[in-house]
Amino acid sequence: MRKLILPLLIISVFGCKKNSNGPDAPKAVTTASYNFDTDANSTVMFADGESITLLTSEARRYEIGKVLRVKAVNATTIEVANFAPVEINDATILMTIEGQASPVKLFKIGKIRAHGVQEIKYPFITGDSKFLNNEGQEVDLAQYKSAGIPVEKVSFDFSGDTELIKKLKTLSKLKWKIKYHDFDPNDDPANNWKENIDAKDVRRFTGFIINLAYLFQEEATRTAFVAEPITDNNKIILTTVQKEEAFKKMIDIPNFNCGVVVNVSGLGGGATFGVANHVLKDYLTADVCFVVVHEMGHMIGYSHDSSMTYPTNPGNRGAVVATGNVYKDLLAKQQFPVKVSNYYKPQDLQ
Structure with missing residues (x-):
């Protein structure tokens, strides 16, 4: 009798396990x-x-x-x-x-x-x-x-x-909508817009704008910006609250209509944001904040009389200096989402 009990128990357990995964069990949901x-x-x-x-x-x-x-x-x-x-x-x-x-x-x-x-x-x-x-x-x-x-x-x-997706997800802190523009459809040689924007320009811009957004979502950037002496259009130093408001305006810029300029390094105002090809070529290896934050300062209403666009002289203090220091640190530590090592067309950077 004892010899029969163990085999019967084994058969019973095996039968229960088989039925739990049998044809009547619910099918597991899988994600395509x-x-x-x-x-x-x-x-x-x-x-x-x-x-x-x-x-x-x-x-x-x-x-x-x-x-x-x-x-x-x-x-x-x-x-x-x-x-x-x-x-x-x-x-x-x-x-x-x-x-x-x-x-x-x-x-x-x-x-x-x-x-x-x-x-x-x-x-x-x-x-x-x-x-x-x-x-x-x-x-x-x-x-x-x-x-x-x-x-x-x-x-x-x-x-x-x-790691890459986590960094890209941090960009949702910003409200920027990106669109590329040909600001010189009539090929007017008298203005400072490139006459025919091309695919290489846009490819470079896509990485540049991601890294720029990553710079502005960094808490270190906001901290440096708020701590920096920055003057308004009347050369009056902004209060901490005013600097917080200015930084938030940059985060909340609704539209970036992006184009490529010639003869100058950048143009900006309203939703218009233009930078030269030397910026698009060098953003993965050099601090480009002097140009890009200068133009963003124009986009939120600051003029050349403000150190939001040009550093004070003497003293070399202002928004482009504070943000540039963080930019250089992120470059040195290879923290940006887009890097020389992962950019898919190395020839674009030459």
Whole structure:
């Protein structure tokens, strides 16, 4: 009798385990994964030979906090685009549907190449309708499988745990919307705008504007800025509160209409932000704050009489000095998101 008890117990336990994973058990929800890293699964924006019309089109406008941009093309199709000049790995795309409290983990990206772009159907149309939200709860999108989701009812973001993604996510502190412009459509030789902005200009600009945003999200930059003696347009030293307000205005600039200048190093005012090609060439190896923060000072209303744009003389104090010190430190420590080592077209930097 004792000889029979042990085999019967083993059979009983084995049978219970088998049934727990059997055909009646609920299917585990998995998140679909995509790559956009070859000519077979994506194309590339800002490629040499692209027309000025395309380079400067409204379709190429993006938020600095969403350089990995997903947007709805129509009810059933989305576009995935990487506006950074570096490869992004291991990202999760989050979708928020109007009326739902928690974003859905729509799909994962194993790799998207620098400036890669591709249109795809929603995963719930081509595959399983069940997804997980940010709380790990199951969400069934079967109701959208046939007709899709109206464009105005959906928005997207991205997340991830890599060092690069964590740095790119910090840029959401800023409100900047980026668009590239040809400010000299009539090729007027009398102005200071480059006559024909080209793909190389824009490629350089994409990395430059990311690093500039990263500089301004750093607490060290705000601290140095607020501690610096800075004068207004009447050469009166700003109070701490006024400097805090000025820094916030820079963070909150709504639009950067970016162009390339000639004959001068920069032009700025309102939403216009222009820098010369020597800035776009050297931003990964040299402090460019004198030019770029000078122009940002103009964008928030400061003139050449303020040390927001030019340092005081004598003394060499002002906004461009304080921000430049932090910029040089970030360069030396290789802390910027875009670096010489990860920029995808080294020839652009020559």
